[in-house]
Amino acid sequence: MSPYDPSAFPPVAVTVDLVVLTVRSHALCTLSIRRGEPPFQGRWALPGGFVRPDEDLAEAAARELVEETGLCVHDPGTPAAMPGNGAHLEQLATYGAPKRDPRMRVVSVAHLVLAPDLPAPRAGGDANSARWAPVETLLGSEGEPGALAFDHAQILADGVERARSKIEYSSLATAFCPPEFTVGELRRVYEAVWAVALDPRNFHRKVTGTPGFLVPTGGTTTRQGGRPAQLFRAGGATLLNPPMLRPEV
Structure with missing residues (x-):
């Protein structure tokens, strides 16, 4: 050879x-x-x-x-x-x-x-x-x-x-957010990436009820206008269970 x-x-x-x-x-x-x-x-x-x-x-x-x-x-x-x-x-x-x-x-x-x-x-x-x-x-x-x-x-x-x-099965959506963010800001990330509109109440229930996804910081903000909104940070979980399934368009 x-x-x-x-x-x-x-x-x-x-x-x-x-x-x-x-x-x-x-x-x-x-x-x-x-x-x-x-x-x-x-x-x-x-x-x-x-x-x-x-x-x-x-x-x-x-x-x-x-x-x-x-x-x-x-x-x-x-x-x-x-x-x-x-x-x-x-x-x-x-x-x-x-x-x-x-x-x-x-x-x-x-x-x-x-x-x-x-x-x-x-x-x-x-x-x-x-x-x-x-x-x-x-x-x-x-x-x-x-x-x-x-x-x-x-x-x-x-x-x-x-x-x-x-962002369906991981916490990677928080990479688009500042260190402290509101659920509304996180929802807008999902809406922008998926190009869909999401129901605010259902989204809030899902993300706050997913273990390890979000951790309350104890603070609030009015940067979006209106009533003070609770601030969160990424909770450290890498995989979401249950996942955030993408809506069918």
């Missing part, structure tokens, strides 16, 4: 792409950047870039997010990740279609980032502008002149579905 020869295989580059989701003005929004260089110059895309030889994937994802937008996240499972606002960061999926990038064979490891209402992004790197855009707007433009570059529409759709499914 002949020895293994790495040079017999064509080179393959590795990139990271980021689906960054937050809730702004009661809508699920994603971070997008307008590409300043070819290919797809001038088109909107997800933030991301090539992985450097001396960094792992989580480090590359955190670096690219800072370089292209000025936003920081912290991945609790990766001590080397850049400190940030405590946002949730996880690997989403790997995309490796042979012609997904016209420059060369590129495999992308996409990451999903969930965070509370984030500030306006700052463009940098090879991005000439950055913005928050409702996911329905971006996904609805597939096939049109304003569609996302590369295969980013598919990556975004997969990230949105991951978020929608995970």
